Amino acid sequence: MTEPRRLFDCLQYHLERNPLDDMLAGKESGQWKKYSTAKIKETVDQLSAGLLGLGISGGDMSPEGRDKIAILCKNRPEWLMLDLAVQQIGAILVPVYPTINVNELEFVLKDAEVKLIFVNDEDLFLKALSLKEKVPGLRDIYTFEHVANAKHWKEITAAGTAELRARIQPIADKIHYEDLATIIYTSGTTGTPKGVMLSHQNIMSNVMASMPCFPPGNRVLSFLPLNHIFERMVSYLYLFKGMSIYYAESLDTIGENLKEVKPHMFTTVPRLLEKVYDRIMQKGNELTGLKRKLFYWAHALAEKFEINTRQGFWYKMQLSMANKLVFSKWRDGLGGHVNAIITGGAACQVRLIRIFTAARLVVMEGYGLTETSPVIAVNRFQESGRSFGTVGPLIDGVEVKIAEDGEILCKGPNVMMGYYKRPDLTAQEIVDGWYHTGDIGMLTENNFLKITDRKKELFKTSGGKYVAPLAIENKLKESPFVEQVMLVGAEKKFVSALIVPSFPSLKDWCRKNEVSDVPNEELIHHPKVIELYKDLVESFNKYFNHVEQVKKFELLPHEWSVDTGELTPKMSLKRKVVMEKYRDAIERIYR
Numbered sequence: 001m002t003e004p005r006r007l008f009d010c011l012q013y014h015l016e017r018n019p020l021d022d023m024l025a026g027k028e029s030g031q032w033k034k035y036s037t038a039k040i041k042e043t044v045d046q047l048s049a050g051l052l053g054l055g056i057s058g059g060d061m062s063p064e065g066r067d068k069i070a071i072l073c074k075n076r077p078e079w080l081m082l083d084l085a086v087q088q089i090g091a092i093l094v095p096v097y098p099t100i101n102v103n104e105l106e107f108v109l110k111d112a113e114v115k116l117i118f119v120n121d122e123d124l125f126l127k128a129l130s131l132k133e134k135v136p137g138l139r140d141i142y143t144f145e146h147v148a149n150a151k152h153w154k155e156i157t158a159a160g161t162a163e164l165r166a167r168i169q170p171i172a173d174k175i176h177y178e179d180l181a182t183i184i185y186t187s188g189t190t191g192t193p194k195g196v197m198l199s200h201q202n203i204m205s206n207v208m209a210s211m212p213c214f215p216p217g218n219r220v221l222s223f224l225p226l227n228h229i230f231e232r233m234v235s236y237l238y239l240f241k242g243m244s245i246y247y248a249e250s251l252d253t254i255g256e257n258l259k260e261v262k263p264h265m266f267t268t269v270p271r272l273l274e275k276v277y278d279r280i281m282q283k284g285n286e287l288t289g290l291k292r293k294l295f296y297w298a299h300a301l302a303e304k305f306e307i308n309t310r311q312g313f314w315y316k317m318q319l320s321m322a323n324k325l326v327f328s329k330w331r332d333g334l335g336g337h338v339n340a341i342i343t344g345g346a347a348c349q350v351r352l353i354r355i356f357t358a359a360r361l362v363v364m365e366g367y368g369l370t371e372t373s374p375v376i377a378v379n380r381f382q383e384s385g386r387s388f389g390t391v392g393p394l395i396d397g398v399e400v401k402i403a404e405d406g407e408i409l410c411k412g413p414n415v416m417m418g419y420y421k422r423p424d425l426t427a428q429e430i431v432d433g434w435y436h437t438g439d440i441g442m443l444t445e446n447n448f449l450k451i452t453d454r455k456k457e458l459f460k461t462s463g464g465k466y467v468a469p470l471a472i473e474n475k476l477k478e479s480p481f482v483e484q485v486m487l488v489g490a491e492k493k494f495v496s497a498l499i500v501p502s503f504p505s506l507k508d509w510c511r512k513n514e515v516s517d518v519p520n521e522e523l524i525h526h527p528k529v530i531e532l533y534k535d536l537v538e539s540f541n542k543y544f545n546h547v548e549q550v551k552k553f554e555l556l557p558h559e560w561s562v563d564t565g566e567l568t569p570k571m572s573l574k575r576k577v578v579m580e581k582y583r584d585a586i587e588r589i590y591r
Contacts, residue, residue, distance in 0.1 A: 022034035047156060117142070500556050
């Protein structure tokens with residue numbers, strides 16, 4: 001086979017080179033079920049043939065003329081099998097977050113004129129079924145789990161006759177590098193969902209340019225949602241690299257699954273990395289005597305860690321000891337074989353990256369958007385290609401320039417074809433070939449990209465001064481007592497904050513400071529607790545200039561989450577939702 005040009009070429013590419021026994025693996029009835037490259041190729045072809053038998057096709061190969069298939073499903077081997085099967089017959093997969101609300105789902109299904117939906121289980125089957133009457137073009141819903149009164153996906157593979165299979169190759173041969181590969185709807189933190197059209201070239205160029213940046217290894221654990229372009233692009237990178245992908249059962253079982261799979265790497269978002277760190281710190285806090293002293297000694301060393309700098313023989317020797325005595329246990333907690341963790345989707349605290357990297361868990365922060373397939377820049381596995389506080393150097397083939405107002409503009413083969421059926425929006429976002437990211441940033445003298453804020457999130461105080469909230473929020477989150485925080489102050493005299501305390505740390509502090517154990521709702525109003533947070537905010541204010549300093553705050557009793565609506569599925573803050581939900585608290589601050 002010549003050099004692969006389409007995403008679905010990954011299977012043939014590996015069958016001819018290095019087929020695996022466990023190209024994909026998922027848990028079924030408590031056991032890991034492994035799928036070989038050959039088995040996946042056979043299943044994908046059967047599925048393609050069955051879909052052709054159902055009349056699914058690429059039509060006239062225009063974005064509007066091709067049949068669309070939606071998937072609402074957790075990560076599992078069948079997800080990628082369906083993706084490959086749909087691609088090679090010229091149809092288009094439209095992935096949807098399983099947690100999407102019904103109104104948004106209805107919009108996506110109608111906008112994309114979806115013909116078939118594949119869902120994970122009974123809950124999602126019922127969600128899709130509730131819209132069947134409202135979406136005229138929707139023919140059928142198939143499930144991956146067995147669900148009463150629902151069609152199972154294997155009915156399609158069983159119907160893939162030899163005659164139908166013979167039709168696949170001629171269709172696949174007509175699919176080009178520049179052709180549309182998928183439509184991904186993004187609602188992000190604002191507005192109606194937009195269908196981002198990504199071609200094989202968009203994603204493939206990103207896969208090939210990102211490949212040299214990644215660490216060595218042949219086994220990964222996947223748990224970020226596959227319907228997000230980050231995990232999907234990285235999955236193709238794994239497949240072309242010949243790495244085995246194991247799917248975590250759920251976000252709650254990541255800890256166990258890491259120990260079972262012993263992966264060499266995984267991708268994550270900062271929110272999950274913060275949770276791992278919090279858990280480590282909680283365990284450290286429970287230690288006593290010499291063990292506790294050792295833990296905090298090692299942690300203090302890690303906080304001073306630098307890369308690409310000589311830190312002297314004595315520091316090096318101490319860190320080596322800390323790695324043997326303390327950090328080896330951290331690594332064991334992640335399976336013992338992790339070379340690197342790739343993080344993206346939102347800004348990661350530099351302090352966390354520093355501490356994990358000192359503990360020989362290299363954290364590679366990268367940056368990109370759905371519209372850029374996604375990677376624009378990423379910190380490399382090689383130390384010379386990493387810099388704390390940046391999202392790394394640009395990847396090959398991608399250009400960046402900084403507009404006069406500081407906005408990051410991007411050009412390259414990774415920039416989307418456009419928004420589906422929305423040439424008006426496309427023209428707004430892509431001007432003269434440059435995609436406007438909506439992020440504010442700068443390039444350092446050695447060409448590392450630094451993100452300073454979201455253009456949409458900058459706000460102006462009533463004094464006319466601009467405040468960029470992201471860096472301030474991330475600094476405050478360095479405190480073990482702060483779980484989540486959001487700055488407010490647009491058109492107000494001063495900056496204030498909504499703070500969700502880290503309740504495990506706070507309750508531990510309360511026990512030591514004779515504050516009785518009461519529900520969160522009462523705890524946040526306790527005078528001693530308020531005093532603790534006043535001192536804490538005051539201690540951080542020295543890092544900010546006068547206009548950025550937090551003058552007042554309100555403590556909130558519950559963590560923000562995807563389920564309660566304050567976070568997007570990739571765990572970014574929906575600022576408008578938080579402002580609306582906690583309007584009373586904000587009014588109290590400024591009263």
